[in-house]
Amino acid sequence: MSKFKIFFFISLLFVHFSLLWAEPYVDATLLEKITKKYNFFAKKRFLYLQKSLDAVKNKSDIKKLEKVNSFFNKVKYSPDMKIYGKPDYWATPWEFLGRDRGDCEDYVISKYFALLYLKVDAKKLFFTYVRSSKFKEAHMVLTYFETPRSEPLVLDNNNFKVLKASQRKDLTPIYHFNGESLYRVETGKEIKNQKSHKKFDELKLKMKRKKI
Secondary structure, X not given: OOHHHHHHHHHHHHHHXXXXXXXXXXXXXXXXXXXHHOOHHHHHXXXXXXXXXXXXXXOOHHHHHHHHHHHHOXXXXXOHHHHHOOOOOOOOHXXXXXXXXXXXXXXXXXXXXHHHHOOOOHHHEEEEEEEEXXXXXXXXXXXXXXXXXXXXXXXXXXXXXXXXXXXXXXXXXXXXXXXXXXXXXXXXXXXXXXXXXXHHXXXXXXXXXXXX
């Protein structure tokens, strides 16, 4: 292959990936539906989210975690029963930010997909069920593992700081999972024959259907 052809091929690849990166977190069609279903202020929240994500797209994973955690923690907390009339409803990011309220799972979900958009490796992110000694109840946070053996960082809707797990004495992890694996934290071992979580699988379907 001539040098010209190689240069041309590399240029095409560069343009291709640049276009991919230019894809907004919420495309124009979906944004229009969100505006129609909710209101103009919901549209403004998504536009501000896009601006916030763009600001860290070339930064380190840590900067991305901090920005995403801080952004979504400004959304108001509200129990599922009050919003959806159900005891345990997992909202899509569009439902969560559209209504501007949700419970702990909804924060985790929105942070997770925003970080995937920022190209953080999905293998490093886990939905983690914990027991909160502060609130005396079950709770969910998003955890980030730099490597499989690293101490995780915790993104919690009750804390604007992204801290190491050892700094969160108020949280006792029980198990964590993502789309690939389910682990019991106590043993550190993967739970066999249970690769994911029913709610997580339902969420993936709602994401595919772009439920707002």
